[in-house]
Amino acid sequence: MRTFAGGRARDTPLLLSHLVPQAAARIGDRPAVRCLADELTYNELDQRVATLAGALVEAGVQSGDRVGIHVHKSLETMVGVHGILRAGAAYVPLDALAPIEMLDHITVDCGIEVVVTHDARRMSIIELCETSDVVRHIVGLSEAVPGTATTSWDQVSKSNPIAPVEVLSDDLAYVMYTSGSTGVPKGIMHTHRSGLRYALQSAAIYGLNSDDKLANFSPLHFDMSTFEMFAGPSAGACSVILTEPYLMMPASCAELLSRERCTVTYTVPSVYLQLLYRGGLDQYDLSSVRWLNFGGEVFPPAALADLMSHFPAATVSNVYGPAEVNQVTFHHITEPPAGEHQVPIGRACPDVDLSIVGPDGRRVAHGEAGELMVRSSTMMQGYWNRPDLDAAAFDRVIAPGGRVETWFRTGDIVSADESGVLTFVGRRDHQVKVRGHRVELEWIESALGDVPKVEHAVVGVRRGEAGSDELIAAVVLAPGADFDVADIRRQLADRLPAYAVPSQLSLAEDFPRTASGKVDRRAARTELTGRCR
Amino acid sequence: MSDITSERLLAFVNSEISTSPERVELESDLLLSGAVDSLGVIRITQWIEDELSIEVSPLDVTLENFQTVALMLAYIDSVSA
Numbered sequence: 118m119r120t121f122a123g124g125r126a127r128d129t130p131l132l133l134s135h136l137v138p139q140a141a142a143r144i145g146d147r148p149a150v151r152c153l154a155d156e157l158t159y160n161e162l163d164q165r166v167a168t169l170a171g172a173l174v175e176a177g178v179q180s181g182d183r184v185g186i187h188v189h190k191s192l193e194t195m196v197g198v199h200g201i202l203r204a205g206a207a208y209v210p211l212d213a214l215a216p217i218e219m220l221d222h223i224t225v226d227c228g229i230e231v232v233v234t235h236d237a238r239r240m241s242i243i244e245l246c247e248t249s250d251v252v253r254h255i256v257g258l259s260e261a262v263p264g265t266a267t268t269s270w271d272q273v274s275k276s277n278p279i280a281p282v283e284v285l286s287d288d289l290a291y292v293m294y295t296s297g298s299t300g301v302p303k304g305i306m307h308t309h310r311s312g313l314r315y316a317l318q319s320a321a322i323y324g325l326n327s328d329d330k331l332a333n334f335s336p337l338h339f340d341m342s343t344f345e346m347f348a349g350p351s352a353g354a355c356s357v358i359l360t361e362p363y364l365m366m367p368a369s370c371a372e373l374l375s376r377e378r379c380t381v382t383y384t385v386p387s388v389y390l391q392l393l394y395r396g397g398l399d400q401y402d403l404s405s406v407r408w409l410n411f412g413g414e415v416f417p418p419a420a421l422a423d424l425m426s427h428f429p430a431a432t433v434s435n436v437y438g439p440a441e442v443n444q445v446t447f448h449h450i451t452e453p454p455a456g457e458h459q460v461p462i463g464r465a466c467p468d469v470d471l472s473i474v475g476p477d478g479r480r481v482a483h484g485e486a487g488e489l490m491v492r493s494s495t496m497m498q499g500y501w502n503r504p505d506l507d508a509a510a511f512d513r514v515i516a517p518g519g520r521v522e523t524w525f526r527t528g529d530i531v532s533a534d535e536s537g538v539l540t541f542v543g544r545r546d547h548q549v550k551v552r553g554h555r556v557e558l559e560w561i562e563s564a565l566g567d568v569p570k571v572e573h574a575v576v577g578v579r580r581g582e583a584g585s586d587e588l589i590a591a592v593v594l595a596p597g598a599d600f601d602v603a604d605i606r607r608q609l610a611d612r613l614p615a616y617a618v619p620s621q622l623s624l625a626e627d628f629p630r631t632a633s634g635k636v637d638r639r640a641a642r643t644e645l646t647g648r649c650r
Numbered sequence: 651m652s653d654i655t656s657e658r659l660l661a662f663v664n665s666e667i668s669t670s671p672e673r674v675e676l677e678s679d680l681l682l683s684g685a686v687d688s689l690g691v692i693r694i695t696q697w698i699e700d701e702l703s704i705e706v707s708p709l710d711v712t713l714e715n716f717q718t719v720a721l722m723l724a725y726i727d728s729v730s731a
Contacts, residue, residue, distance in 0.1 A: 361682060552689070
């Protein structure tokens with residue numbers, strides 16, 4: 118028998134699942150989440166979260182279970198995440214647009230037996246249930262999936278509402294999968310403590326309050342989403358959900374940001390660049406925005422200066438931190454960057470320790486570039502079921518007195534100026550960012566190599582016309598094979614999420630070779646990106 | 651709208667843009683199906699500009715004009731008139 122010290126009406130949240138009921142108790146009539154014409158107040162959100170948690174417990178979900186969430190951006194995004202957490206389980210985002218093969222891998226790897234969804238995803242849920250051996254219960258479909266227990270949202274609304282199932286703050290809260298270099302996605306494990314520390318810290322840095330409306334750009338599988346999901350409710354702010362079609366149509370998106378009077382925006386530079394170049398921003402009043410936050414990529418300075426001219430009341434914040442550690446540094450600017458100087462990633466957040474080390478593991482001399490190491494309360498617990506990756510990612514250092522310090526190796530190369538402000542220099546490996554998504558070039562090359570008619574493939578990055586980076590690929594075909602671009606793209610789409618499918622495929626006779634006859638990837642990539650520039 | 655433009659646009663979307671296993675038809679919802687992502691939308695507008703010599707105002711790239719190939723064709727018709 119496990120028991121926990123009680124007390125539900127705490128003033129200070131200990132768990133992510135405390136955020137919604139506490140906001141409801143304080144400001145229950147204020148809006149919590151808006152999605153186009155729909156809105157839930159904190160009282161209404163709390164009620165829907167409570168009944169979903171009740172339905173999940175009735176479906177057999179127990180503390181520590183991993184529950185999948187597979188939804189388009191909608192009110193159910195917020196209800197689903199907080200409902201799963203309230204049931205004592207950890208949520209695992211299943212990207213609504215990822216190939217079934219990838220979702221199947223995640224459900225098996227993470228042991229996901231229950232998935233929360235909605236009717237818009239019915240077809241892919243049916244496909245997932247046919248493929249997956251582990252999924253046994255679907256919550257959120259109006260009609261049952263053959264061979265799988267199903268609970269509809271209508272039945273959910275009639276379930277017994279429950280208070281948060283008490284777990285420990287060091288227990289698992291969510292697992293986010295990201296690309297690995299071999300093509301096998303890896304699950305980043307965050308606890309209630311690491312998620313909550315990030316939420317409270319960013320709410321404090323940006324002074325969030327119940328008058329704020331946070332523009333919700335990021336899909337759930339993208340770690341930036343935790344800002345709107347958790348930092349928002351911790352401050353009683355309202356999350357304004359931008360649905361996928363709006364995100365693809367910059368002019369529609371700009372109109373919505375203006376109409377909703379959003380006060381905080383947080384997304385990747387490539388999304389802002391689309392708003393800048395294609396959003397018709399001068400047509401809209403965007404003076405309600407007080408924080409314009411970006412992260413995940415370097416922002417081209419001239420474009421950032423242009424963007425700032427459309428947001429007259431906004432302070433810009435460059436937010437830095439790999440998904441493994443959440444946000445660990447920030448740098449604010451109120452004046453547009455001058456010339457071609459990129460915005461620094463800035464200084465450490467409170468409760469964060471940073472160190473810049475050389476290849477020998479020693480701290481570099483002042484001003485030199487090195488790999489950024491991080492130690493913080495916002496750090497992940499590790500990678501799901503991957504002790505090999507944990508061993509590579511964490512550096513455990515014995516500090517004086519025998520105390521063990523755990524440092525995370527970011528793989529990011531940075532340098533510090535005299536005052537300790539950090540600037541991003543590059544990567545230690547071949548990881549690149551495409552529209553904010555982490556992509557390892559080897560992963561795509563390996564997926565291309567799995568296409569039967571492709572003998573060798575090389576993938577590179579070029580600066581696209583929209584101002585953000587695009588993936589390009591060249592292939593050498595097996596003898597006698599046709600170069601059918603559409604067919605290769607479709608086969609790739611079965612293996613990779615959409616953002617990782619190169620936007621341009623070209624045919625090569627052969628690639629540069631090393632002395633031993635292997636493809637010289639470095640030379641081939643240079644040749645490819647030079648040709649397509 | 652000529653049938654030729656319709657066929658060419660559908661062929662372009664299916665071969666160069668869509669990553670969906672199902673063939674994109676005139677009325678397919680491109681945005682929610684995952685057949686087209688934000689970069690795909692940009693490439694479609696570039697195709698319309700280059701191949702049809704039509705200047706597409708960024709303000710016209712909206713849900714009303716681009717959610718399906720049929721809506722794109724109606725838009726092309728309205729601006730080439």
